[in-house]
Amino acid sequence: MPGELKLDASKSLDVEALRRFLALHEGSCEGSFVRVGGVRALAKELGLPEREAMCALLDAGFWPERFRRSRSVLSAEGLKRLLRSRVFIAGCGGLGGHVAALLARSGVGAFVLCDPDIFEESNLNRQMFCSEAALGRSKAETAREGLLGMASHLEVKAHVVAVDEGNLPGLLAGCSAVADGLDSVPKKVILEEAAANAGLPFVHGSVNREEGFAFIEAAGGRRLAAMWPDAKEGDEAFDASPDTVASSAAGVACLMASLLVRALAEGEVRDSALLHLDCSVPELERFEF
Amino acid sequence: MSVLVKLSTTLRDCVPGYDPVAGMEVDISEHGGLSAEALAAVIGIPRTEIKIVMVNGRQSALSTVVRDGDRVAYFPAVGGG
Numbered sequence: 001m002p003g004e005l006k007l008d009a010s011k012s013l014d015v016e017a018l019r020r021f022l023a024l025h026e027g028s029c030e031g032s033f034v035r036v037g038g039v040r041a042l043a044k045e046l047g048l049p050e051r052e053a054m055c056a057l058l059d060a061g062f063w064p065e066r067f068r069r070s071r072s073v074l075s076a077e078g079l080k081r082l083l084r085s086r087v088f089i090a091g092c093g094g095l096g097g098h099v100a101a102l103l104a105r106s107g108v109g110a111f112v113l114c115d116p117d118i119f120e121e122s123n124l125n126r127q128m129f130c131s132e133a134a135l136g137r138s139k140a141e142t143a144r145e146g147l148l149g150m151a152s153h154l155e156v157k158a159h160v161v162a163v164d165e166g167n168l169p170g171l172l173a174g175c176s177a178v179a180d181g182l183d184s185v186p187k188k189v190i191l192e193e194a195a196a197n198a199g200l201p202f203v204h205g206s207v208n209r210e211e212g213f214a215f216i217e218a219a220g221g222r223r224l225a226a227m228w229p230d231a232k233e234g235d236e237a238f239d240a241s242p243d244t245v246a247s248s249a250a251g252v253a254c255l256m257a258s259l260l261v262r263a264l265a266e267g268e269v270r271d272s273a274l275l276h277l278d279c280s281v282p283e284l285e286r287f288e289f
Numbered sequence: 290m291s292v293l294v295k296l297s298t299t300l301r302d303c304v305p306g307y308d309p310v311a312g313m314e315v316d317i318s319e320h321g322g323l324s325a326e327a328l329a330a331v332i333g334i335p336r337t338e339i340k341i342v343m344v345n346g347r348q349s350a351l352s353t354v355v356r357d358g359d360r361v362a363y364f365p366a367v368g369g370g
Contacts, residue, residue, distance in 0.1 A: 093370055181370045185368035206367045206368050207367065208297070208298040208366070212367065228341075228366075237365065237366045242298070242367075280309045281310050285362075287346050
């Protein structure tokens with residue numbers, strides 16, 4: 001029926017019917033910006049997840065109010081790609097927590113979080129979801145709650161397990177990309193190998209004191225393994241957990257999120273340079289490797 | 290003849306007074322054909338602590354010969370998360 005609020009065969013909405021629907025829900029929009037109440041009402045009406053309701057709104061020329069300030073840096077197509085992405089976050093500590101939060105605020109719609117650990121007091125100096133109230137609680141579960149508090153439209157699965165060669169193929173199924181927030185070089189290399197085998201882009205981050213590295217690589221890349229040819233589990237130099245501060249953890253996470261948001265929004269991943277952030281100066285260098 | 294040496298994180302502990310902003314200008318005029326590994330020994334950085342060397346912005350082998358004006362950056366394992 002013309003003018004009815006439902007997705008047609010091309011999965012788009014009749015714009016006039018959408019305007020009438022939003023007008024029935026007071027305060028649900030301002031011009032073409034649709035607030036969270038309007039998104040929820042539309043999702044319920046159409047029987048869709050809120051992320052898909054946002055995509056339908058974008059197709060109809062509307063824009064979610066929560067992303068109003070992102071509008072000049074994202075296209076509607078780019079935001080739709082982000083909303084339909086599912087990012088695997090390996091490690092929900094100093095890097096992974098910040099990366100997940102930044103991606104969620106940027107528009108990534110789904111996450112698989114993995115971390116076997118609980119928050120400890122010494123995490124308070126840098127880890128995004130660590131609070132005094134969270135001490136003793138699972139990092140993955142706490143991060144999940146934090147993300148859903150930030151954006152209720154997210155789909156977030158939390159696994160309180162350590163990733164390894166055995167469980168990674170199953171955990172990565174259905175994901176769009178892998179973000180590395182693990183805490184030792186040998187584990188990171190195992191994660192990269194699993195991402196390559198799963199055909200997923202891989203964004204790496206690592207920190208030590210006030211410094212850190214970040215890069216992104218297209219599906220099948222194994223540049224981290226090539227960068228650390230001597231890294232083996234059991235080697236004290238590679239296994240030791242270094243001191244790390246808030247600025248380097250958040251700064252490297254910001255580089256990782258920036259690389260991944262651009263790649264996911266563009267729908268194309270290009271290998272980046274190795275970025276070296278040194279917050280003690282501070283300075284950012286680009287290395288070829 | 291000199292090179293600019295940059296040290297990362299824990300390697301700075303090996304050189305008291307290291308300035309992360311300026312790095313270290315090291316005179317190599319008395320060392321012909323000095324490798325990155327030998328340069329590290331001149332400065333006092335243990336070989337076992339060095340996991341990556343970047344010469345002029347590119348990852349390089351420790352056997353790479355350094356030349357006048359090169360920028361040589363040494364890194365330990367950087368694997369925290």
